[in-house]
Amino acid sequence: MDSIAMTRQMLDGDKMIVNMGPSHPTTHGTLRIVLELQGETITKATPEMGYLHRGVEKLGENLSYQQFIPLTDRLNYCSAIMNNVGYACAVEKLLGIQVPKRAQQIRVLVSELARIADHLVCVGVNAVDIGAFTAFLYLFRQREIVYDLFEMAAGQRLHTSFTRIGGLFRDIPEGFVPLTERFLVECGESIDELEKLLTRNPIWHDRTKGIGAISAEDAVNWGYTGPCLRAAGVPQDLRKAQPYLGYETYDFDIPIGTTGDVFDRYLVRVEEMRQSLRIIRQVLDRLEPGPVMVDDPKVALPPKEKVYTRMESLIHHFKLIMHGMDMPVGEVYSATEAANGELGFYLVSDGGKNPYRIRVRPPCLPIFSSFEDQVKGGLIADAVAVLGAMNIIAGELDR
Amino acid sequence: MIIEHIDTQLPAAILDRHSFRGDQTIVVAKENLLTLVDLLHHEGFQLLVDITAVDWPEREGQRFDVVYHWLNLASQERLRMKVPVADGEAVPSLAGLFKTANWFEREVFDMFGIRFDGHPDLRRLLTWDDFQGHALRKDFPLDGGDVFCMEGCTAPYNNGERN
Numbered sequence: 336m337d338s339i340a341m342t343r344q345m346l347d348g349d350k351m352i353v354n355m356g357p358s359h360p361t362t363h364g365t366l367r368i369v370l371e372l373q374g375e376t377i378t379k380a381t382p383e384m385g386y387l388h389r390g391v392e393k394l395g396e397n398l399s400y401q402q403f404i405p406l407t408d409r410l411n412y413c414s415a416i417m418n419n420v421g422y423a424c425a426v427e428k429l430l431g432i433q434v435p436k437r438a439q440q441i442r443v444l445v446s447e448l449a450r451i452a453d454h455l456v457c458v459g460v461n462a463v464d465i466g467a468f469t470a471f472l473y474l475f476r477q478r479e480i481v482y483d484l485f486e487m488a489a490g491q492r493l494h495t496s497f498t499r500i501g502g503l504f505r506d507i508p509e510g511f512v513p514l515t516e517r518f519l520v521e522c523g524e525s526i527d528e529l530e531k532l533l534t535r536n537p538i539w540h541d542r543t544k545g546i547g548a549i550s551a552e553d554a555v556n557w558g559y560t561g562p563c564l565r566a567a568g569v570p571q572d573l574r575k576a577q578p579y580l581g582y583e584t585y586d587f588d589i590p591i592g593t594t595g596d597v598f599d600r601y602l603v604r605v606e607e608m609r610q611s612l613r614i615i616r617q618v619l620d621r622l623e624p625g626p627v628m629v630d631d632p633k634v635a636l637p638p639k640e641k642v643y644t645r646m647e648s649l650i651h652h653f654k655l656i657m658h659g660m661d662m663p664v665g666e667v668y669s670a671t672e673a674a675n676g677e678l679g680f681y682l683v684s685d686g687g688k689n690p691y692r693i694r695v696r697p698p699c700l701p702i703f704s705s706f707e708d709q710v711k712g713g714l715i716a717d718a719v720a721v722l723g724a725m726n727i728i729a730g731e732l733d734r
Numbered sequence: 735m736i737i738e739h740i741d742t743q744l745p746a747a748i749l750d751r752h753s754f755r756g757d758q759t760i761v762v763a764k765e766n767l768l769t770l771v772d773l774l775h776h777e778g779f780q781l782l783v784d785i786t787a788v789d790w791p792e793r794e795g796q797r798f799d800v801v802y803h804w805l806n807l808a809s810q811e812r813l814r815m816k817v818p819v820a821d822g823e824a825v826p827s828l829a830g831l832f833k834t835a836n837w838f839e840r841e842v843f844d845m846f847g848i849r850f851d852g853h854p855d856l857r858r859l860l861t862w863d864d865f866q867g868h869a870l871r872k873d874f875p876l877d878g879g880d881v882f883c884m885e886g887c888t889a890p891y892n893n894g895e896r897n
Contacts (some may be wrong), residue, residue: 385860392845393869397876428755555780555807558834569807576810665754668803668814670783681801683788696784696803704837733860 350378353715357386360464364729368706368718375714380707387733395693399659400426401500403693408494410678410695411731413456414449415495416485417673423498424579425669425680429662430500432634437625438502439580444515444618445488445497446580446671447611451522452481453674453726454562454604454611461601461723462533465542470532477525480518487511500660501635502628512619519612519619526608533601543598547709547721554595557708558701561676563725566603567595573672585614597724633661659688675699675726697731736777736806736813743773759814764825767817771828779804779813782828785838787846789872797821798848802828819848827853845870 356367365386371379391410395403407418420442427434434442459474482492488507489495497504533539549557554567564571572589574582590606592599628635636655637648664686670679676698683692702725709725710718737758740748747770750761762770783803791797796818804813819825827850828835839850840859847868850856858865867874 385858385862388860390869393874393876431755553833556833558782558832558838560781560783571807666759666814667755667757668784668812677783679784679803681784681786681803692788694784694786694801696786700837700841701834704834708833 349373355718357383364727364732366703366727366729366732368722370715370718372715375716377710377713377715377718380710380718382703382706384703384729385733387729389734391695391734392693395690397689399688400662400690401659403690404498404500405494405496407695408496409730410697410734411453411673411675411699411728412493413728414453414674415493416445416449416489416497417453417671418678419496419498420446420580421669421671421673421678422680423500424671425667425682426500428669429665429667429682429684430634430660431663432501432629432631434502434629435626436581437506437623438627440618440622441503441507441627442498443580443582443585444507444615444622445485445495447614447618448481448484448515448518450611450674451608452478454608455481457674457723457726458529458601458604461597461720461726462539464719464723465539467533467536467539470529473525473528473532477518477522480514480521484511484514484518487514499628499635501631502626506627512622515615515619519616523609523612526605530605534605540598542717542720543601543724544596545594546597546713546717547595547600547724549595549705549709551595557705559676559705560698560701561672561674562600562603562607563595563702564676565589566592566599568593573670573677577670579671585617587611587614597720600724662686662688670696673698675728675731676702695731695734697734699725699727699732703727703732735809736774736779736811739777740770740773744770757812757814759816761816761818764817764819764823767828768826770815771831774804774813775831778806778808779811781805781807782832782834782838783812785828785835785842787842787848787870789846789870791872795820798846800825800842800848821847824849824851826851827856829853844868847871 351372353370353372354367355370357365367383369381370377391406394406404419404422407422408415410418455474455478459471462470485495486492488511489497549567551568554564555569568591570589570591575589587610590603592603632651637651641648642652662684664684666683668679668681670677678698679696681694682690685691709721737751737760747762747766748760749763752759783805786801788799788801798819800817800819802815817825825848827839829839837859839853840857842848843856844858844860845868
């Protein structure tokens with residue numbers, strides 16, 4: 336970037352250049368937007384990204400399929416478990432295996448918990464950015480509970496690495512289900528409180544209605560997916576449209592908006608949280624005991640006591656660690672509905688231990704690419720509202 | 735379904751095809767890309783999900799595959815389209831038809847050094863302008879090489895001087 340800020344300043348004396356970021360409280364991550372202002376109106380917005388680029392895809396080519404899982408935690412770190420699930424589903428599609436029923440149900444359970452946590456952060460932080468601080472505090476109480484549950488299940492609050500290829504790292508512990516039941520009640524109450532604070536709040540309406548409005552055609556053309564696309568009126572949700580992990584057996588609705596503005600995105604996210612609570616309720620009702628890993632020694636590591644006592648298990652363990660899984664040659668694209676939209680993994684396998692190419696399709700990159708279009712001609716204060724409603728997660732954006 | 739339709743509308747446009755685990759893949763020449771994309775768009779493949787590339791340095795002639803993923807929102811059909819391209823060759827840009835192609839193509843350019851003809855603003859997206867090389871090429875070192883001590887590059891800040 337040949338110094339946008341300086342040249343523009345020299346060319347247009349009466350315009351003001353404002354650097355938003357790379358370290359600004361409302362960017363929630365490190366990304367920079369160079370705003371060109373005429374008074375308070377934005378005439379140009381140049382997003383610059385890559386501050387959090389770690390070369391995840393390059394690293395993936397040099398790690399085995401199993402070893403890549405911790406890197407997926409760091410994509411969308413607000414809902415790490417959903418990335419784990421999405422990646423595991425992609426590798427399982429490449430292998431052509433099905434995970435056991437209980438593993439599928441637990442994956443759905445933790446995914447929906449993660450979706451709630453992600454939406455809570457997005458809505459809460461969007462409100463803080465616009466000045467409604469109270470809602471944020473009410474919501475973060477629930478987010479802490481979700482992270483407590485993740486800690487119980489995976490041993491980690493944020494970087495969960497909960498899934499393994501072919502199932503889960505371990506079963507959910509005793510006490511997880513009753514705590515989740517309590518969470519269902521309390522979270523429902525918190526969402527009610529949130530709605531009391533915001534949904535009919537005239538200041539919230541003034542700040543969000545009509546801001547960042549987008550038509551359905553434009554949203555599709557920009558590559559929107561997830562809540563932002565649904566807020567524009569397109570009922571596209573992969574959980575319904577291309578069901579995975581048995582989502583077709585759950586009863587839930589897809590909320591859609593009409594105008595695609597910040598207010599509609601807020602409403603869609605709030606309703607999605609309620610629908611996620613419904614799905615969790617159904618998972619808890621049908622959860623049955625059973626294995627959480629596939630019974631395939633070519634994929635799943637054998638239990639430790641067998642490795643110490645049985646020759647065959649020792650060989651399987653050695654083969655899996657040293658040579659990896661037997662991967663077919665081919666390529667797959669697998670997409671799951673993450674909190675921000677379609678999270679896709681494109682895997683190219685040459686039959687080796689490591690993937691030949693691993694591509695992460697982040698949902699927020701196409702959404703963020705429309706940022707200039709969304710804020711141009713608006714006020715600088717609205718740029719903050721639009722950025723918050725897009726829910727840009729820099730870890731996923733830059734990879 | 736869409737593949738049969740392409741076969742009738744544009745015979746011989748598809749150079750190769752395969753289906754693996756339910757994913758349909760077609761390989762097309764870059765000369766046919768724009769006509770084919772027009773046809774796809776007309777047939778309801780309006781969501782360009784992703785553009786990326788794969789590097790095959792050992793392959794004779796055409797080193798890269800530019801990979802497009804499409805989704806038909808009405809029928810939920812997916813299609814993968816691969817365009818083989820040699821090192822130094824350019825692929826026609828889709829940024830005029832699909833706004834989402836703009837940044838995806840910039841990323842492919844940044845990571846693989848594949849140019850896109852007709853792209854309005856083909857700059858690096860994830861790495862900085864002075865960055866040497868293209869990180870996702872197979873011959874790029876995993877540790878990134880010696881990127882912080884590059885000789886002879888001029889920084890835009892500090893009056894072009896580095897110290």
